[in-house]
Amino acid sequence: MQNRRLPSPTGELLISIRLSIYAAAAAVAGLLATGPVHAETAPLPVTEIAPGVFVHNGVHEEATAANDDAIANVGFVIGDNAVAVIDPGGSFREGAALRAAIRARTDRRIGYVILTHVHPDHIFGAAAFGPDHPDFVGHAKLPGALAQRGKYYLRRLREALGAAADATELVAPTVLVSDRLELDLGGRRLALQAHEPAHTDNDLTVFDENTRTFWLADLLFVDRIPVIDGSVVGWLKELHQLTRIPADRAVPGHGPVWVPWPAAADPERRYLEAVERDTRAAIRAGIGIADAYREVAKSERGRWLLFDEYHPRNVTASYKELEWE
Numbered sequence: 514m515q516n517r518r519l520p521s522p523t524g525e526l527l528i529s530i531r532l533s534i535y536a537a538a539a540a541v542a543g544l545l546a547t548g549p550v551h552a553e554t555a556p557l558p559v560t561e562i563a564p565g566v567f568v569h570n571g572v573h574e575e576a577t578a579a580n581d582d583a584i585a586n587v588g589f590v591i592g593d594n595a596v597a598v599i600d601p602g603g604s605f606r607e608g609a610a611l612r613a614a615i616r617a618r619t620d621r622r623i624g625y626v627i628l629t630h631v632h633p634d635h636i637f638g639a640a641a642f643g644p645d646h647p648d649f650v651g652h653a654k655l656p657g658a659l660a661q662r663g664k665y666y667l668r669r670l671r672e673a674l675g676a677a678a679d680a681t682e683l684v685a686p687t688v689l690v691s692d693r694l695e696l697d698l699g700g701r702r703l704a705l706q707a708h709e710p711a712h713t714d715n716d717l718t719v720f721d722e723n724t725r726t727f728w729l730a731d732l733l734f735v736d737r738i739p740v741i742d743g744s745v746v747g748w749l750k751e752l753h754q755l756t757r758i759p760a761d762r763a764v765p766g767h768g769p770v771w772v773p774w775p776a777a778a779d780p781e782r783r784y785l786e787a788v789e790r791d792t793r794a795a796i797r798a799g800i801g802i803a804d805a806y807r808e809v810a811k812s813e814r815g816r817w818l819l820f821d822e823y824h825p826r827n828v829t830a831s832y833k834e835l836e837w838e
């Protein structure tokens with residue numbers, strides 16, 4: 514069996530205890546309140562890029578209190594029976610706003626929350642979907658990555674967002690994908706694929722067969738510089754496979770809400786190839802790891818947003834990967 518559901522022996526008990534607490538709290542609040550207990554969360558702006566496929570366009574910034582860490586492209590797909598969220602966003606607040614965007618369009622069950630990889634800007638909104646009791650679907654290596662980095666990422670988010678990070682929690686996947694998995698939303702199927710180390714070591718992509726929309730998440734960066742946190746060699750290999758899959762449009766993790774596929778992968782491939790080639794050359798020339806970024810992929814400078822913020826660390830990561838070849 515390729516995919517397994519994680520057992521949760523105490524889950525139902527906890528849920529029923531929580532429900533009784535909520536019921537008691539709601540009763541008290543009902544007695545005391547003269548208006549709604551919570552202000553309505555404003556729906557996250559989303560674009561319907563194909564029938565039933567909605568994407569929120571992340572801003573090209575670092576996480577701040579002003580942007581709620583809503584810096585990645587996230588969204589959802591509506592089927593006849595269920596809704597699948599493809600990345601719940603970068604904070605509880607963004608997740609709640611995304612949920613409000615779904616509820617503004619449909620009351621169908623939110624059955625799945627797909628976590629495309631470990632990076633906080635994509636998955637830290639997951640707790641906002643707790644009340645829906647969805648399957649949280651992630652790569653088989655996601656739990657390990659969360660165990661290694663989750664607490665650090667959470668601390669960093671709290672430093673960056675302050676009170677705007679409140680209620681943001683780590684949510685572990687409940688369904689793991691080690692190869693492929695199909696999700697049936699009713700009248701539409703999503704094909705999920707787990708990838709070898711590329712952007713990270715736990716990347717998932719999602720293909721909506723009805724509209725031939727390919728969600729690449731952070732395997733595809735457009736305009737914003739790609740972040741190499743898995744393997745530059747592996748990423749180029751995955752990209753070679755991915756670009757052979759025909760699709761009507763692709764959703765990048767960062768960039769416009771949709772782009773033509775596979776043409777939109779060209780700049781990313783060019784950057785990754787330059788990093789791989791020039792890093793090998795720098796290693797051969799005896800240039801140290803701390804200085805290599807000055808020599809590597811110089812022609813790419815000015816072609817990407819946030820280049821100076823991320824290029825040096827991309828080169829460091831690639832240097833470590835390539836130096837023992």
Ligand SMILES: [Zn+2]
Nearest residue numbers: 630632712731
């Ligand atoms: Zn990422």
